[in-house]
Amino acid sequence: MRAVVCQHAELGVQDLPEPVPARGQVRIQVTRCGICGSDLHARTGIDDWAEMAAEAGYDRFGRSDQPIVLGHEFCGEVAEHGPGAKGSLPTGTPVVALPLLRNAQGIDTTGLSVHAPGAYAEQMLVQESLMLPVPNGLDPDIAALTEPMAVAWHAVRRGDVGRKDVAIVIGCGPIGLGVILMLKAKGVRTVVASDYSPGRRALATACGADVVVDPAAQSPFAAAPSKGHVQGIPAVLELAVGTTEKLGRLPVGWWHAWRLVDTLGIEPKHPVIFECVGVPGVIDSIIGEAPLFSRVVVVGVCVGADQITPAMAINKEIDLRFVIGYTPLEFRDTLHMLADGKVDPRPLITGKVGLDGVSSAFTALGDPEAHAKILVDPRSSASEPEPVGR
Structure with missing residues (x-):
């Protein structure tokens, strides 16, 4: 599969092996991923974050010399259930998930750890227990914003x-x-x-x-x-x-x-x-x-x-x-606020790119007059941010 890898502050598209879900995990086909301000900072400053997290007792953050696939604001479709998964959501179900993944050595932060590659990719792994179906036929552009809105x-x-x-x-x-x-x-x-x-x-x-x-x-x-x-x-x-x-x-x-x-x-x-x-x-x-x-x-x-x-x-x-993050309940409630039309985040979305355009999107987001939120569509061929009507 194709994915955008960040290493030594450089972004590049690479062919990676298709992820294999472990116990309790699900492989999803990524449909959208938002580029977060945290991703922009992580590109050059992830070592500082890792050292700070280590002081707080968490040593599983990624490092700049590791090949990291960023992206933690995402939605996708169920592609494969791992061993021991309940499988209550069938293949093809649109889903979102909290960006945390349980591995044998501990819980990793999706998109900020080499052990939990993120959604700047065609496929990724999520924790089934943290996965939610997207209700009401919600547009993937909006569903992908569940995480930042939470x-x-x-x-x-x-x-x-x-x-x-x-x-x-x-x-x-x-x-x-x-x-x-x-x-x-x-x-x-x-x-x-x-x-x-x-x-x-x-x-x-x-x-x-x-x-x-x-x-x-x-x-x-x-x-x-x-x-x-x-x-x-x-x-x-x-x-x-x-x-x-x-x-x-x-x-x-x-x-x-x-x-x-x-x-x-x-x-x-x-x-x-x-x-x-x-x-x-x-x-x-x-x-x-x-x-x-x-x-x-x-x-x-x-x-x-x-x-x-x-x-x-x-x-x-x-x-x-x-404050930081959100609770699983807040994440779930945010998804339903979006799906029920109680919150309309469309003004935030100012552009879209494909995987080949992620690097140019990072550059474009440096201009506050040009963009606020750029979404990545792995199926798109756009190598430059395509504007979205506000």
Whole structure:
């Protein structure tokens, strides 16, 4: 079979042996695979990821000197069941799967390990227990986005965003756009999006953002409706003193009323901010500009060292949360949100290539004005990204 192999940061199409499913595995014929920002970083920085993962106790990441087939956002069709597989989904069934594969030595991350080749290929292996049928005749272009949209759904759920909260999305690359889509699917009424790229801002609007700003011209925090957000230390001091004075007019001790507020979980109003850039300095800039008590959900992956000013976060009582991936349930629920039409990620898809065009697609994705998400169709002969109507 043909596959795109990455080794020493070089991408090239090679003929590889057809994968043979082991116990509990299924071989699928790949129909689509999305090119993820993680793939772009892995091409040149997978060694850094491997070392970081090893520090956390996981030593099965790929290395740059190994021949790795990237690709973890995929859909395909069942081609062969391995030994011990239930076989409940017959040959030809359209499927998606979580990108994890159980091998004899452990569980590998599909597309980021030499032991679990990814979907930049005509065929690949998936774990049957993590495989789901694609419902409602969902277009493979959309089904392939289950994985990145599940990342966005997990981030939104971890953000604990209410419908009346203000959500601010910093960075409108594919993950930021996915977060916007999922925020609107959850019913959040006010979503502010910020990106330097005019093209990305246009995509943010297409994905449903209510306010879209160029941070070079306006702060997204200034553009966001205040809705009672506490903007500075003098305001929080006034809030403490003023609230105590008001409660003191009640016929009971003010502390009884305050304790009731605590019991009910009532907090000062604050935005929920999603950092979707992953560049050093962004988290610190958000901490510096955000209103007090803001919740910051870090979705962008900054692999290198970064620096923040803890005292500023302390003074503002910033709630900082880091997220990665999704649960199997979130993955399943995302697939059905896509299939039921509750989320439409088509604005993200800006191009398609065949296996021979993956290298050129990596280059094209370096221009935010040209592309957001490029899909790989192993059956296509396109050697350059073919544009997709937005």
